[in-house]
Amino acid sequence: MDPSKIMTPATGSIGSRFESQASIDEAKENKQKAWREAYARIGQEPPPEEPEEEYDPRTLYERLQAKKDLKKEEWDSKMKLSNQWRGIDSEEQRFLMEKDQEKKEEQRKLEERDAEELRAYREKQAAKASQPIDTPPATTSSVQPKKVIPTKPARKDVKSLMKGVVVKKKPKPSTKGTSSPTKPISPSVGTKRDAPEDEDTAKQKDGDEVEEKKRKLSVTDET
Known part of the structure; x- marks a missing residue:
């Protein structure tokens, strides 16, 4: 220059x-x-020469504020909800349709299986209801009581029954005349032969009753 x-x-x-x-x-x-x-x-x-900036008569504050407002507008337009979504292409649409079809097929199989199980259950219940109920026959005859057969009493030997019975011999009358009165015979306690006459009579009656009972039992057995 x-x-x-x-x-x-x-x-x-x-x-x-x-x-x-x-x-x-x-x-x-x-x-x-x-x-x-x-x-x-x-x-x-x-x-190449760079184009010169056009003269801006605005002050520095006005130019900085204008730049700030411009950046704010760009940010707001970027963060709008309508700009956050985009359309799907044909490949994504086909994939979603296949997944939807698989889900419907699984749901259909599940419904068919449930319907089959329900139908089988109803058929089983209907068959069970149609079958006659087998009731056990009523037993009219009551249990007959067992006939008790009387046992024959063992026949006791007459000797064993008469054992212990003491028959007192009657004293012979004395032929000799004596002036002295006869002395009464006093029974001695503790001996069988010296038992009083009343005791012998009672025992004799007991023996007769035993014989009578034996005779009745023998007649009953024969009939």
């Missing part, structure tokens, strides 16, 4: 401190020309 073209601080009035648009454009063209000549000397093509 030509050093003579460098702006120098104005020393005159206030109007001489500002540049016109023509001088700005001329300085820009001179700068681009010097840029191309420098790359031509080294044998390279100059890179």
Whole structure:
């Protein structure tokens, strides 16, 4: 750049401190020309020039606030519920249809199995209800009591029955006449032969009763 073209601080009035648009454009063209000549000397093509930013008359606060609002709008549109869902393609649709068909088939098999079990149960109950109930025949004859056969008493020997019976011999009358009165015979206690006459009579009666009972029993056995 030509050093003579460098702006120098104005020393005159206030109007001489500002540049016109023509001088700005001329300085820009001179700068681009010097840029191309420098790359031509080294044998390279100059890179494409970046477009200059347009002049924004807004203040810095206004420009930052505008950028913040723009980012907020982009975030809100991204997080909308309608943008979180997407449609399914044909492959996914076919897969879901196959799964739904398998589920319906399993449900149908389960229902058929339940219906079959219920039908078998009902048939079993109907067959059981149709069968006649076998009732045991009523026993009209009562249990006959066992006939008790009387046992024959063992015949006792007459000798064994008469054992212990003492028959007292009657005393013979004395032929000799004596003036002295006869002395009564007093029974002696503890001997069988000296038992009193009443005791002998009672025992004799007992023996007769025993014989009578034996005789009755023998007659009953014969009949």
